[in-house]
Amino acid sequence: MFIQTESTPNPATLKFLPGQPVLEMGTADFPTKEAGEASPLAKRIFGIAGVAGVFFGTDFITVTKDDTTEWDHAKPQILGAIMEHYQSGAAVMTGETGTVGHADHDGPDADIVGQIKELLDTRVRPAVAQDGGDITFHGFDRGIVYLHMQGACAGCPSSTLTLKMGIENLLRHYIPEVVEVRPVAA
Numbered sequence: 001m002f003i004q005t006e007s008t009p010n011p012a013t014l015k016f017l018p019g020q021p022v023l024e025m026g027t028a029d030f031p032t033k034e035a036g037e038a039s040p041l042a043k044r045i046f047g048i049a050g051v052a053g054v055f056f057g058t059d060f061i062t063v064t065k066d067d068t069t070e071w072d073h074a075k076p077q078i079l080g081a082i083m084e085h086y087q088s089g090a091a092v093m094t095g096e097t098g099t100v101g102h103a104d105h106d107g108p109d110a111d112i113v114g115q116i117k118e119l120l121d122t123r124v125r126p127a128v129a130q131d132g133g134d135i136t137f138h139g140f141d142r143g144i145v146y147l148h149m150q151g152a153c154a155g156c157p158s159s160t161l162t163l164k165m166g167i168e169n170l171l172r173h174y175i176p177e178v179v180e181v182r183p184v185a186a
Helices: 040-046 071-088 112-132 161-176
Strands: 004-007 011-016 026-030 051-056 062-064 133-139 142-153 180-184
Touching: 026 040, 040 051, 040 062, 040 071, 040 142, 051 142, 062 071, 112 133, 112 161, 142 161, 161 180
Parallel strands: 142 180
Antiparallel strands: 004 011, 011 062, 026 051, 051 062, 133 142
């Protein structure tokens, strides 16, 4: 098994590509060790000192380290944990999948929210998945779009720039009712 790694815009996060499916569909975010209990793979990765977060996409795993850990020490251990997991034949997820999607929204702004979700799914999410993360719709109120950033996007130094200069400009261009985009915590 050959596992590729890629850097992300977030220096605290690396993207691991195991060359086989991670999730059949969607994403799973494990921002804490406790959250990782739902996944044998995440649990194994969290067993490595310095791992602060794990995120799964359909074909990638992103791992976020804490500030005191160096990639030179953690990366080989993470590669080993991923390889051991796939060689064991164990499931990636057990029980609840942890998959997070867009928040539901109905009411007078339902058409606008539908357009926002469509643009996020077709233009934004594929781009941020390339960087090892995901962005989901959280809410819309008085022209403000609230988005939840996951994986490499959570805590990334360039996330504010991505939100303001990229996503906000895109949404405002196509949907005049959008005036601002703000991040929210989980």
